[in-house]
Amino acid sequence: MMPRLVFVFIALFLAPTVCWSESLPIASISKPAIQPDGSAGFDAMVSRGYTPLFNGEDLSGWRNPYSHGEAKVVDGEIHLLGDKKFFLVTEKKYSDFRVSVEIHLPEGPANSGVMFRCHVDEDAKKKVYGYQAECDGSDRKWSGGFYDESRRGWIWPSTKGRSKDQFLAHSAESKAAFADPTVANALNRNGWNRFEITCINDLIKIEINGVQTALFRDATDASGYIGIQHHGEKGQTYRFRNLFIKELPEIPAEQHVELTEQEPVTIKRINDKVTQIDFGKVAFGNIVMPVPSGRGKASVHFGEKLNGDRIDRKPPGTVRYGMTEIRLGQERGNWIVPAPVDLRNVQQTGLTTANPPAVLMPAAWQSVIPFRWIEIEGLDADYPYEFIRRRAAYSATWNDDASAFECSDETMNRIWDLCKYSIKATTFAGVYVDGDRERIPYEADAYLNQLSHYYTDDNVTMAARTFDWLMENGTWPTEWSPHMVFMAHAEWMHTGDTQWLKHRYESLKAKTLIHRSGDDGLVRSDKLDQSRHDIVDWPQKERDGFVFTEINTVVNAFHIEALKQMAKMARAVGKVDDANAFESRIELAKASFQKTLFDESAGIYRDGVGTDHSSIHANFFPLAFGLVPEEKIDGVVAWLEERDMQCSVYAAQYFMESLFQNGSDKKAVDLILADGDRSWKHMVNSGTTISWEAWEMKYKPNQDWNHAWGAAPANLLPRFVLGVQAAKAGWDHAIIRPMPGGLKYARGKVPTAKGPINIDWNNDATFTLAVELPEGVSANIDLPAGEGTSGVFAGGEQVAATQKGDRWVVTNPVSGKVSLEVK
Incomplete structure (x- = not known):
């Protein structure tokens, strides 16, 4: 029996097509552009950590297994010429990777592609066979399709007579996907095109010029060569440049994180079988301990929370507990005792509609978990517990002395200490991750983490590294996409590195949501967007009753702010025409935003078109982003000052910014220090040592207790209470x-x-x-x-x-x- 192939439909195919007015100068800002000069693309790929497959000078590392066909290097490009089909392939095989190749088809009849995980049979007439990402120069427009060369034919899309029966079940669906204008027109027929193919285990993703065209599971091949094709048209020259690969998985912690051995703070004998050790604060790590003498086994219990005076072995949500058994007396020296493994934390190809790959830890470290306490069960009282050490993982460049904050309110000082340590403790993976649930970066989480990292540490490379990770492993929420623009802008403002920005500028165009905007400049949300993709706040119960509509205030506030930041960055990298186009679009969208979404009678913003409901989110996001006209600010601020923290710890970052920026600092400080369970005062009084994902378990029953997006005061206090912000990129x-x-x-x-x-x-x-x-x-x-x-x-x-x-x-x-x- 053939293995069942799992197909995951691409949400992009369901997105409505929007026609923009011809008079609006947005063509250059609606999607990434590939520069005619390939050197810019080469430098950009190197900057993002890719390894060249082609050195631009000769064909080292490549071979032609055929007796026909010619491959030569011309001006930093590979040119393929011939009168019969052939492939140029790498000498090395690859397994899991992301490969990027730029292709320029010749005029006239032309067909090419990128082979990946392919094979070479030296004795066969059709020597090269296997997976191919199609580059289709015909009117059929199947570029980006998934083809199995000289084996099973078309996989996605499938078609009768050219596909195996097992793939025909999705024939209509796959052809409809390639009929979608976004996919059908992804190829620039007369210019350069960037093909990106990602292979992780059995999951295969193909993209052309930033448009995802195929996402499919197939376990036929786990490794093979990379190849490029000449289709065999006599007199035709196929051109290739900027051939790069990044082998996966990346493990950022290997280079950017160190293990620190920490002594116990207290050691307490609970009973004749159990000893409890407290390390003072929660950290991600495991332990090292002298090998116990004797026979049999003992157990080590790791805990993030106590229940009374014992580790809580059935904690709520995703608060961590785990147990690891150890053997006695069979070795000399020290045991590394790994924490139990949660499969979500190591999963590379789970449900493709759910999460991208988890960020892995170095195998040599063995597994880690966030914990403060351990309980060792089964060792005698005279065991040398004082020699046990926690191996805690922190950024290798973290500097505790880089930042400081102290004020007249002792609770605020405790909040600062909690939030600063939260940033330190969550650097364990080498990129910003969502605490310990899936261990993946999310765009909004990462941006809030980034802001606080800049204000607590003095050697921050993790922000840029996380940005690059997310550009290749993005998540699904609507407002998370503009956060990528925010991350790039924040990195540029902090470092002043315009060259870094230049290498990433074009890719950011896909993150502004402009592809969902209409002639009035406002973003539309279809039914799927309204029910799943549009976030407003998270979890859902924190939305203050927000009513979702086709044109909603929060999504459009994010869109306009992304355009504003893109305009500044366009000028910084010398893209003056783009900057002008962005600014034109901003003025259009701002005018429509105010006319369409502001309730003149109430003096505040509605949640969207078609509802009279006004949440605090519909008002503090526009206020934080400077979208409220000057004469309307006092009214919006006064309305917000009457509200409490009716939002999550994520949205509280923006709520506090809106208040601090508009003269309501007393209200912001009062909310941070408020009584009740919706403030940072509540967090510190709970005894936690890392900030939470939500204000309290009842607001998010599955929350974890090690989430850096809950540490917003780490940036709010220095930015606003101390009052220090960069006015120019690079802090001049x-x-x-x-x-x-x-x-x-x-x-x-x-x-x-x-x-x-x-x-x-x-x-x-x-x-x-x-x-x-x-x-x-x-x-x-x-x-x-x-x-x-x-x-x-x-x-x-x-x-x-x-x-x-x-x-x-x-x-x-x-x-x-x-x-x-x-x-």
Whole structure:
């Protein structure tokens, strides 16, 4: 019996086609462009960690197994010429990988493709056979199809007479998929095209120019060669360039994470069989212990939570518990005791509609789990428990001294400590992952983690690494896609690395949601989007009653903010025409957004077209993104100030930003410190040592207790309470704008790409600020204007400043050490 082939339909095929007005200049910003000059693409692939399959100079590593056909190198390209079909193949075999090849078809009749996991039979007439990603130059337009060369024929799409019977069951469905204009027109018939093929175990994915064309399971081949094809048309030249591969799985922790051995904080004998050890805080790791003498077995219990004075062995949600048995007396030295393995944490090809591959840990480490306590059962009281160590995994470059925060409220200080440690503890995988549920990056989770990592550590390469991971392993929610634009913009602003940005700029065009927008500039959501893809907040019960409609306020707020950031980045990389096109689209969308979604009678935003319901999300997202017209801001802020934390820990990042940015810092601080179970005060009072995925188990019963998106104060406190933000990419220029929020004093150290910025302010009878800037950094100062104050003074002398509302804005930038007083 043939193995059953599992097909997963691509949601992209179900997306509605949108026709844009010809008068709007969006053609260049709607999808990635491949540069005519291949060197830009080469540099971009190297920057993203790919290995060249072709060195651009000769055919080292390649061979032609046929007696016919010619392959030569011309100006950094491979040219194939011949009058019969042949393939050029690699000398090396590959198993799991992501391969990228750019193809330029000749004019006239032409057909080519990329062979992968293919085979060579030296004695056969048709020597090369196996998997192929089709490059179809005909009017049939099946480019990106999955073909089995010289074996089973067409797999996806399938067609009678050219496919095995087992594939004909999806013939109509697969042909309909290739009739979709997005897929049918993915190939640039007269230009360069980037084919990307991903193989992980039995899962095969094919993309052309960023459009997914096939996603299929087939276990026929697990490894083989990479190949390129000349179809045999006499006089035709097939051109190939930028041939790259990235072998999978990637394991970022191998290079970027270290294990730290930690001593017990307390050791307690529970009874004659059990000893409990507390390591003080939760960390991802396992333990190493002296090999016990004797015969038989003992067991080590790992726990993230206590139930009374014992490890909770049936914890709620995905709070972690596990047990590992150890043998006694059979070795000398130390045992590494691995934590139990959760299959979700290592799964590479689960349900393709659910999750991309999990981020693996180095095999040499053995498995890890988040835990604080262990209980060892079965060892005598005289065993040397004091020599047991936890091997905790943290970023290899983490610097505990890089950042600091202290203020007049002790609970806020505890919140800072919790959130800073949460960022440190969740660096264990080498990229930002979703705690310990699936151990995969999610775009929104990663962005919030990224912001906090910049403000707590001084050597942050993990953000850029996670960005590249997510561009190849994206997830499904609508608003998660624009978060990729946010991540790229944040990395550029932090590092000032325009070259890094240039290598990734084009790929970001697919992340703005513009493919779902209409002539009015607003994004549409079909029924599937409304029921599954559009998030608004997570979990679902945290949406404040949000009503989903075809045109909704939250999705469009994200879309417009993504366009705004893309326009800035386009100018930074010299894409002036793109920047102009983005800005034109922004103006159109903003006008439509205000006209369509603002409720003039209520003075706030509706959830969407077709409903009168107004959630806090429909108002704080536009406010955080600067979409509220100046004359409407006070009304929206006043409405939000009457609300409590009616959102999740994820959305709270944006809720707090909207308040801090618009003069409502007292409300923001009050919400962070609020009583009840929907605040960070509740988290620290619970005794947790890593931030949670949700405010409390009752709001998300399956939540985990090690989720960095719950650590937003790690960036909110230095950005807004201390008031330190970058004004220009790379931190050449900063903004110092403290927001006291009712606090009496605050001081701290903020890491930047140019060195730390030290801040110390007091909010008493007068407001005083002492700031120390690193060499080469200047800053604009913006200070609270207390009631009755007359200006800003330095050393008793008044400095030039302008009062704007309740703030004093110092006229001239400052540098070095500065002390100022508002009086």
